[in-house]
Amino acid sequence: MNIPTPNSSPKTKKSTFHAVITNLTFWVLIAIIAGVLLGHFSPENGVKMEIVGKTFVDIIKLFIGPIIFLTIVLGISGMGNLKKVGRIGVKALFYFEVVSTISLAIGVGVAYFFQPGKIDKSGLALQDASKYTNHAAENFSWLQFFLSNFTLQVLLAAIVCGIALNFYQKREQTILVLERFSNVVFLGLKYVMYLAPIGAFGGMAYTIGKFGLQTLIPLGKLMLCVYLTMALFVFMILGTILRYYKINILSILKYIKEELLLVLGTSSSEAALPSIMVKLEQMGCSKSVVGLVIPTGYSFNLDGTSIYLSMSVIFLAQLYDVHLSFAEILSVIGILMITSKGAAGVTGSGFIVLASTLTAIHKIPVEGLAFLLGVDKFMSEARAITNIIGNTVATIVISKTEHDFTELNLEPVIEE
Template sequence: MKWLQKLYVQVIIGVIIGSLIGYFEPQLAVQFKPLGDVFIRAIKVIVTPIIFLTIVVGIATIGDMRKIANIGVKALIYFEIASTIALLIGLMVGNLWPVGRGINADPATLDAGAVSGYVSNAEHMTLLDFFINIIPKTFVEPFVSGDILPVLFVAVLFGLGLCKLGDRAKPFISTLEVATHGLFGMVGIIMRFAPIGAAGAMAFTIGKYGTGSLLSLGELVLSVYIVSVLFVVIVLGLFLRIAGFNLFKVLSHFKDEILVVFAATSAETMIPRSMEKLEAMGVKKEVVGLVMPTGFSFNMDGTAIYMTMAVLFIAHATNTELTVAHQLTILFIMLFTSKGAAGVTGGGFIALAATMPAIGVLPIAGLTLLIGVDRFMAEIRAATNLTSNIIATLVVGRWVGAVDCEKARAVLDGEIVPEAPKTTKIDVLQPAE
């Protein structure tokens, strides 16, 4: 049965098995948590070196700083447009569909201690700290901490440095490219265990939080899922259509990666594999290397939708009136806090905890209402974030003319099966005069 050999089929089976174990044997299911954690940790070991090497090799092969700046600026423009639309849609739906109204929760009776850890982390999450932390204290620090933006900073500088060396850098860059393919090989080995990791993650989620909490706040979970899916289909689908691609073909091509992050609730785990598939589709290495990593700090559309809808849910549930001015303030603050929480464990909660005090009317203790179902919403957040950044890479790549459209469409149509990039000798362009 060849269909059983497909990764997405194996992941779906793993998710179903994990869900059944979580439902019927919750105490046993909680013990399966290490399976998901080990898989995520194994992938994250490879994320930072792959990002570093991909960016360095990509920039070194461009050899033109103006082209690099062009990619970076257009990527940031796209990120801000997409993130702002996501926030606006979340606010609009939260007002038209007042999820939480009728719960009548009394903030005084809520256990604020349950979210004290997130609140304390939020106190140290400022926009200034976010920008300062982009620059690491040492060269090796970002590789130890796993923070993506400092890795991006070091890689860009190193790549630009190699540009200035011209022909002298060719042998070294060829060595770096060989190392990159070796790391991609490691990803392929680890991905064989994705179904087991997905089963463990789902078993833990269902066993730990149960279907009771899901049913009690099911309307909130349902609303976040519906809005996230519609955002991908309508908004991101429109962006892709303008770029000349079909959304459903793109989703089908990346279904393995989307399913894995949905189960594991960690979008970062599929950055290396998604980058490899984008390159194999015909997107140039420098675009993939710059847009994908940056997007996981500046283009968290799934998190943006969740944050706005969660804030309005807390307002409705606690009978707190939010004026238009309050909501515009929320929108403005979240443009920054959604970025500042990138890559932080419990980032969605931390971003909310950083946003709510700035508004001055919402009770921080209202976050406790979300604890029981946050893990379920983390699944769609992760899947939406990964999907949005895959699409961002295609759109920005098309915008800067760095996509082999004929090859990309052939891959998406199934006319050719892309192979993993092969190690070949590369030519380094001379820096622009």
């Protein structure tokens, strides 16, 4: 096959250039640079851009209720399929929750150890956070905690509706309507996310204009901590799980390298969903296990997203110099165990989950999301890659526990 040289393929040049300029990450990067420059060289105008970032966050918050409700209801109602495979479904959900909880805990632990949100003893204190700390740690009440915020009420209603829907005679028709409505909501979110560069520009210009270039230090530390934590999670936690079954994590990564590159390019683990299912079947996992675990895992097993979300919450708490009690940290983990489900594959969903979690905690200013927006896109690749590796490992583990794994097919396929 003849490989065209760069000079002989103007069409390739054109398509590559088009792909770059239509990539949202590219424009977010440009917006961040523009925001930094405006905030640094014209601080007074940078501060005026606060309304731009704040408006974007306010628009995002409008999607919190519908997306959380639809995601949880459709996720639970879809569990009707798990009844057909009974034991496999229970094992899969148990595995998902255990590993997801570990990833959440690791994210919290690393964030507290490295403290990426602090550059001095008092943090940046971007705003007066006292108005968000209505519940002191010693007066913390779970009942009041639930009654005081809308997000948890939506979660409870979604869980009840999802369970009830499994017993409804016209379940399929109802699910079809909800899926169509969900598609509309996510389509709306997709178009709103096109405004992300504007929101990033406003948030960064305001932050730099008011607090100076030193605010870039915690953002850099957060990105470094997130990537480091996800790498440790993949090689230490997932690697240890596979080692128990005498499988090398590096062999698995080599085997799915094409899918990882696809995810890297698209920042979405769903882009590789069809091919990863085929490869896992070729590796030796049974078709029934792959067909159950992978699609379910895309909603219930989001290790990378869990790490990022838990670290981001602690990061913002440090940024605003907000102290979280042990009970509140457990609340963060508990809320994220529910809200993080279904956040993979859809641009902006992770941002929605983070907004809903902050709203539920009712202690950390939601406006801090404008500060995070500047680097959120640059951590999406790490989240998506960790998610797909986590689901690959989950499928192998469930197949192994079910003794439904063709051992002889594993090594030959991987070596290729």
